[in-house]
Amino acid sequence: MLTRENTVNLVLALLLLVAPLAANAFGQPFYVTLATRIAILALAALGLNLALGLGGLVSFGHAAFFGIGGYAAGILSSHALSYEPMIFGLPGTVQMPVIWIVAVIASGLVALAIGAISLRTSGVYFIMITLAFAQMVYYFAISWPAYGGEDGLSIMVRNQFPGANTMKPLSFFLVCYLVLLAGIGLFALIRASRFGAALQAARQNETRVATVGIHPYRIRLTGFVISAMITALAGALYADLNRFVSPSMLSWHMSGELIVLIILGGTGRLFGPLAGAALYVAFEFALGGLTERWQFFLGLILLGVVLFARGGLLGLLAGKAKHG
Amino acid sequence: MTIALALEQLLNGIQLGVMLFLMAAGLTLIFGVMGLINLAHGSLYMVGAFACASVAAWTGSFWLGLIASLACAAAAGAIVELAVIRRLYDRDHLDQVLATFALILVFSEGTRWLFGDFPLYLDIPPLLQGIVNLPGDASYPVYRLAIIAVGALIALGLYLLIGKTRLGMRIRAGESDREMIGALGVDIRTLYTLVFALGSALAGLAGALVGALQSVQVGMGEPVLILAFVVIVIGGIGSIKGALYGALLVGVTDTLGRFLLPQLLALFVDPSQAGMIGGAMASMLIYVVMAVILAVKPRGLFPPAHA
Numbered sequence: 001m002l003t004r005e006n007t008v009n010l011v012l013a014l015l016l017l018v019a020p021l022a023a024n025a026f027g028q029p030f031y032v033t034l035a036t037r038i039a040i041l042a043l044a045a046l047g048l049n050l051a052l053g054l055g056g057l058v059s060f061g062h063a064a065f066f067g068i069g070g071y072a073a074g075i076l077s078s079h080a081l082s083y084e085p086m087i088f089g090l091p092g093t094v095q096m097p098v099i100w101i102v103a104v105i106a107s108g109l110v111a112l113a114i115g116a117i118s119l120r121t122s123g124v125y126f127i128m129i130t131l132a133f134a135q136m137v138y139y140f141a142i143s144w145p146a147y148g149g150e151d152g153l154s155i156m157v158r159n160q161f162p163g164a165n166t167m168k169p170l171s172f173f174l175v176c177y178l179v180l181l182a183g184i185g186l187f188a189l190i191r192a193s194r195f196g197a198a199l200q201a202a203r204q205n206e207t208r209v210a211t212v213g214i215h216p217y218r219i220r221l222t223g224f225v226i227s228a229m230i231t232a233l234a235g236a237l238y239a240d241l242n243r244f245v246s247p248s249m250l251s252w253h254m255s256g257e258l259i260v261l262i263i264l265g266g267t268g269r270l271f272g273p274l275a276g277a278a279l280y281v282a283f284e285f286a287l288g289g290l291t292e293r294w295q296f297f298l299g300l301i302l303l304g305v306v307l308f309a310r311g312g313l314l315g316l317l318a319g320k321a322k323h324g
Numbered sequence: 325m326t327i328a329l330a331l332e333q334l335l336n337g338i339q340l341g342v343m344l345f346l347m348a349a350g351l352t353l354i355f356g357v358m359g360l361i362n363l364a365h366g367s368l369y370m371v372g373a374f375a376c377a378s379v380a381a382w383t384g385s386f387w388l389g390l391i392a393s394l395a396c397a398a399a400a401g402a403i404v405e406l407a408v409i410r411r412l413y414d415r416d417h418l419d420q421v422l423a424t425f426a427l428i429l430v431f432s433e434g435t436r437w438l439f440g441d442f443p444l445y446l447d448i449p450p451l452l453q454g455i456v457n458l459p460g461d462a463s464y465p466v467y468r469l470a471i472i473a474v475g476a477l478i479a480l481g482l483y484l485l486i487g488k489t490r491l492g493m494r495i496r497a498g499e500s501d502r503e504m505i506g507a508l509g510v511d512i513r514t515l516y517t518l519v520f521a522l523g524s525a526l527a528g529l530a531g532a533l534v535g536a537l538q539s540v541q542v543g544m545g546e547p548v549l550i551l552a553f554v555v556i557v558i559g560g561i562g563s564i565k566g567a568l569y570g571a572l573l574v575g576v577t578d579t580l581g582r583f584l585l586p587q588l589l590a591l592f593v594d595p596s597q598a599g600m601i602g603g604a605m606a607s608m609l610i611y612v613v614m615a616v617i618l619a620v621k622p623r624g625l626f627p628p629a630h631a
Contacts, residue, residue, distance in 0.1 A: 058418050117615050120622045124361050124417050124561060128553040129618065135550050136611035143604040252550065256425045263422055293437055299429030306423040307411055 005318035009271040013184075016274065017177060024170045032169040033241070034285065038277045039176040040237045043183050045261035045273035047230030052259065053268030054191060055223045056203030060127045060255050061114065061134030065107040065228040067141065067250030069235025072103035074153040074245035081156055096161045096175070099236055107232030108225050110137070115224040119217055131252055138250040152246025159240050166240070176237050180274070183230055188270055190226070199223045231258070260302060266314030275313040328462035333583045334576065339468045341575025342475025346530035347552035348559070348567040349482060350523025356562030356628065357498045357519050360409065361417055363424035365527050365552070366545025367431035372397040372528025373535035373544060374435060377444040386449035390532050397528020398521040405520040410513070428546075436542045443539035446532075471533050478526065479568055486564065495519060499562065499628065551578075554614050560624030569625060574610050581609035 016035060023031035044066050051057040076099050079085070079092025086092060093099060118129045142150050157167070164171040190196045202209045202216040209216050239245040248254070257280070265276025283301065287294035309316070351365050375396035380389030404427065412420045452467040486492035494515055497505040506512045531545065538544070555574050559566025586602030593601070617625065 052418070058421065060421065117618060121618065124355065125557060125623070127361060127417060127421060128557050128561075129614070131550060132554050132557065132611055132614060136608045139607035140604055143607045145600060252546070256421075259418070259422060260425070263418075267418075293433050295429045296433035296437065299426040299433065302426035302429070303408060303423055306419050306426065307408070 005269075005271075005314070008314065008318040012271050012274055012278070013181070016278070020170065020173050029169045032173050034281060036169065036173040036176050036241055038274070038281045039173065039180045040234050040241055041258075041261060041281065042274040042277035043176070043180045043237070044231045044234035045258050045265070045277060046180070046183050046187055047227045047232075047234060048258045049227075049262050049268065049273050050187060050190065050230065051224050051227035052262060053272065054196060054203065055199045055220055055227075057119075057220060057224060057227075058127050058259075059118075059130045059224070059227070060252070060259070061130030061132075062228065062231050062258050063250050063252060063254035064114070064134035064137040065111060065231040066235035066238070066254055066258070067137065067245070067247070068107045068110060069103040069232030069237075070239035070245040070249045071141070071147065071153070072106055072232070073099050073159060073236040073239040074155055075147055076102060077155050077157075077159050078147070078153060094157070094159045096159045096166070096236075096240070099159055100233055103232045103236040104229045107235075108229045111225045111228030112221070115221045115228075119220050119224065131255065134250065134252060134255055138247055138252070141247040141250055148246070150247060152244055152248075155239060155243040155245070158243055172241070176241075179233065179237065183233070184270060184274070186230070191270070195219065195222070262312075264302075264305060264312050266312035266318075269312075269314045269318075272312060272314050275317075279313055327460045328458075330583075331458060331460060331462045332464060333579055335464055335468065335472070337576035337579030338572065339471050339575070340579055341572035342472050343530050343534055343571075344548070344551055344555050344575055345475055345568050345571035346478060346526045346533075347548055348555040348571050349478070349564055350526040351552055352556045352559070352562055352564060352567045353495070353519055354523045355556070356564075357495055357502075358409075358413055358516055360412060361420050361424070362409070362523075363421060363549065364404065364427035364431060365523070366549030367428050368397045368401055368524040368527040369531035369545040369548060370431065370435060370542065371400045372531035373446070373540045374439060374444065374531075375528065376532035377446040377535055377540040378439070380446055381444070386447070386536070389446070390529070393528045393532035394525045397531070398525040400528075401524025402517055402521040404524075405517050409520060410516070413516070432542050439542075441542075443541035444535075446535040446540055448536045467536065474529075474533065478529075482564055491518070551610070554610055556624075558614055558617050558624055560627040562628040563624070563626040566624055566626035573613070577613055578606075578610050581606040585609070 016038060020032040020035035023029070023035070044062070047065070048059060048062045051059050051062075075086070076092045077094050080094045081092070084092075114130065114133045118126055118133065121129060141147075147153050158172065160166055161175050164175055166172045166175065191200075198209060198214050198219045202214075202219050206216050209219070235249060238249065261273055261276035261280055263276070264279050265272035265274065269275075283298055284294065287297050291297070305312070347365065347369060351362060354360055354362050354365075372393035376386075376389035376393035379392035380386050383389070408423060408427065412423055448467045452470050455463045455465050456469065457463050486495055494505060494510055497510070498512065498515060498519075502512060530548070534548075551574060555570040556567055558573060559568070559570030582603070585606045586599045589598035589602045589605075592598075621627075
């Protein structure tokens with residue numbers, strides 16, 4: 001069905017594909033990298049949007065999962081290159097699909113632990129606790145010297161994806177783009193599923209959900225874990241994009257940025273994270289070219305968006321969200 | 325390990341706790357009265373430190389700097405409340421988080437713009453330099469003891485202000501039913517601005533006091549802010565008493581953990597490993613404490629009776 005929102009979504013998806021193809025054709029690989037950054041940040045925010053947009057769980061700690069994904073890529077590839085076995089004598093790897101699986105499982109386990117405790121609380125407690133747990137992971141990464149500590153960990157050669165030369169910007173972009181599309185598809189499936197309905201209902205009216213015999217805690221925990229897994233996958237890609245992972249991926253600024261992406265795009269909307277990421281990277285690029293102090297202006301713009309322009313970019317382009 | 329060293333570390337922990345209390349008291353007051361989560365509280369801490377350092381450098385007097393830090397932080401708080409925060413009281417927490425996150429960007433980059441990228445330094449005033457001898461051959465810097473004393477005085481002052489004065493009565497009334505006290509003719513908007521300025525002044529004071537112990541730089545407020553969050557979550561959001569106990573608990577646990585854990589581990593594994601693992605574990609310790617407390621009491625140690 002081609003509603004206004006679907007049309008906008010389609011245009012966004014096509015634009016993100018066509019722009020880097022054109023940039024590549026004109027020999028401007030920098031813009032391809034910019035588009036890759038958009039795709040990866042959109043995927044990270046998409047993960048958070050599952051918890052925040054659908055479940056109403058304002059997690060201020062998703063940088064933890066983003067960083068865990070990044071460190072999965074960094075640690076596995078560093079072991080593969082040094083031929084040093086990891087714990088249990090397992091070898092490292094430079095194959096992206098294996099790295100992604102490890103990133104998703106590791107972050108899922110951490111999210112299960114963090115979520116199990118944090119979801120006992122709600123509202124402002126939840127915000128602060130997820131923030132605090134993410135800081136815990138952050139300080140752990142800083143004080144654990146084995147993988148670079150504060151200095152971070154370089155990925156010498158970008159990890160490989162079967163059938164693609166990931167060192168070429170365009171090939172790597174296409175990998176990220178396809179993963180993003182798959183993520184968006186998964187989000188749409190979840191949103192339309194029984195589970196997604198329960199997750200959204202738990203946001204709207206917890207008591208009613210409990211009354212019909214669904215345990216809101218379990219639904220939320222499941223949503224939180226899936227959300228973390230998607231964000232971790234983006235983290236693994238982000239580490240490969242920069243060929244570097246450091247505790248800054250785990251910092252609370254990152255958590256804040258992910259929320260900002262969602263709000264800029266439109267909370268709970270399928271393509272909100274993509275719209276937000278595109279807008280954010282464009283701001284960063286345009287303002288960063290004009291002034292060194294671009295964050296000052298970003299802050300002002302953000303204030304304006306929160307105070308006066310609710311609904312984000314998609315709210316502007318595609319009208320109000322249909323669900324409440 | 326000597327008794328003296330342990331005593332010193334304990335005092336360090338209390339001093340950190342007192343600093344955290346100054347931050348947490350403002351945060352928890354603002355949340356309790358206005359229901360607002362303020363991420364930019366760390367920026368007001370930074371404003372206080374910068375105001376103190378630059379006025380002290382300009383006039384040569386730490387004490388004038390201290391007054392300036394209180395005045396600047398309170399003024400910055402009041403301006404921010406009037407311009408931005410006021411519009412957020414009726415919004416959900418997500419909007420509050422975002423708007424105050426945006427304020428952090430503005431404050432941090434704005435300060436960098438004004439003062440440059442290099443840290444400022446603030447000297448301990450001559451009156452408070454030197455060390456005192458404590459029982460058991462321990463010695464401790466006077467300045468840090470003075471910080472502890474200031475914190476104790478502020479805690480007492482807040483207790484009196486909130487428990488015994490008319491303003492305190494209004495603050496408590498605002499916590500329990502803000503519509504009712506509006507209906508009774510109290511100017512709630514002015515009250516909110518006052519409470520916000522008071523919380524900001526406390527944060528600014530904390531920043532100025534700590535400024536003499538470490539360098540004054542952009543971003544200095546953020547680690548403290550997050551520790552203050554841990555404090556108020558442990559203590560119960562909205563409770564000043566909880567903030568005091570939580571702050572001391574976090575301060576002492578963090579300091580003693582960093583000091584004791586590596587030594588404790590050294591009994592089991594070799595020293596270099598113990599230092600590394602112990603250090604990493606110590607940095608996570610307060611979060612573990614927080615998790616345990618929340619697992620037992622999800623609303624903190626001293627949850628406010630209402631709400």
